[in-house]
Amino acid sequence: MIEKGSSVHSTGSGDPRLDRRYAWAEAALKDGDAQAAIEILDQTLSEAYGFTAAWHLFGLAQEALGHNEDAATAWRQCLELDPADHFGARLDLARIGAMPAEDAASENFSGTLFDDYAERFDSHLIEALQYRAPALLKAALARACQQIERPFHFDMVHDLGCGTGLMGEAIRAETGFLAGCDLSPRMVEKARAKTQGDGRPLYDKLAVAGLASFLASRPDHSADLVIAADVFVYLGDLTPAFAQSARVLKRSGLLAFTVQSHDGSGVIVGEDRRFAHAELWLRQKLSETRLLPVRIEEASTRQDRDRPVPGLLVVAERN
Structure with a gap:
């Protein structure tokens, strides 16, 4: 936090x-x-x-x-x-x-924040905050693939806000080409230093970029999976990210992500200065961008003051 x-x-x-x-x-x-x-x-x-x-x-x-x-x-x-x-x-x-919460995101604040956080990011998340987003999101993605009867493998994957590569480590075995982006140069350095079991780099491509600009640089209908673990909590209006993901994804490609949630309507900024999105708002925005929710599951991906933070795991299909 x-x-x-x-x-x-x-x-x-x-x-x-x-x-x-x-x-x-x-x-x-x-x-x-x-x-x-x-x-x-x-x-x-x-x-x-x-x-x-x-x-x-x-x-x-x-x-x-x-x-x-x-x-x-x-x-x-x-x-x-x-x-x-x-x-x-x-x-x-x-x-x-x-x-309005949807207007409150700041790339400069987020990028500098995580530059300062990079050295202790993995240990603080996993040990202090009991961060579980990559494992939970991967499991939800596997259930979604089983539900729609498609292989749990993705030739081209974009990991948005990849940070130090925790999501990349979780999903690497199920990917062909794995690309990641993050606003923080120091986070990207940490991800670039990670390798697979055979010594090859964990990521095939890494970029220091915001997720919207990174997706905008990708060709139409070129990706099988766009994944964002604990990233959308730093964005209020997710419509641009949803729209770009829908453009980049192949037909029947998947968008998988986590959010913090709340019981009200729309989008709010909580006391932890992170965005929380209501489930109905997410469903509406996904529908507007031709993304069909396959699974939306309640889950807490981390602790705050020793209490689970309410959240959602979402997997949507490009139709």
């Missing part, structure tokens, strides 16, 4: 004195004294109005006091100063209902 207050972009102002104030404010907020944090940040921002990290922290402190309108104003100022949204301000705005 990524903590709500964590930052993956430089928090420096360029002035050591102001940076110390920022650190004091951050410590005060972590200790539960949001008012003290606000008072420190008020002084800091009066001297450095363009201190983006301070605006983001100011928003978190205001939220902690229940001042959501003031928090939203601070996060909008973040976006004014940093339109690329390295601090995930859009996610915070969506989290408090100040922005």
Whole structure:
């Protein structure tokens, strides 16, 4: 889980004195004294109005006091100063209902986040969060293949948001050509270093790219499987990914993915700053892009604070 207050972009102002104030404010907020944090940040921002990290922290402190309108104003100022949204301000705005969740994704935030996370990614996911998405998704995919009476083998596979290659390791034996993409160069480096049992590279092709741009570069009707394990939790509007997957897939090709889910409608951003998608919303969007759900199963792919996170395993067929 990524903590709500964590930052993956430089928090420096360029002035050591102001940076110390920022650190004091951050410590005060972590200790539960949001008012003290606000008072420190008020002084800091009066001297450095363009201190983006301070605006983001100011928003978190205001939220902690229940001042959501003031928090939203601070996060909008973040976006004014940093339109690329390295601090995930859009996610915070969506989290408090100040922005539609479907508009809140930020590739810059996600890419830098996972660059910082790459060295400890596998061990933290598997040991601390009990991450099981690759194994669960592979099993659901096998059940779907049995259900529609097709071989559990795929000549051309695109692994979206491949990370360090955990999904690739799980599905490699069932693939011919395995291609992966990820926004994080360091994650791709980790995936590139992995090999099969015979010493050959785990992936036949790897690219540092967002999933939409990666799919857009693939030929029409060229893939047998598009798979995305624990990736769509970083995207609100999945329609572009569904549409590109449908274009790239051969007829009867499969799209398999995991999402976090919720009991309401549409798309929301949870306290963990990850997107959760309602099952009905997913069914509607898949149908609009000529993808027919074969299986939708409830499953938790990881833990958060020692509790299972609600989720869905989805396998859809290109018709």
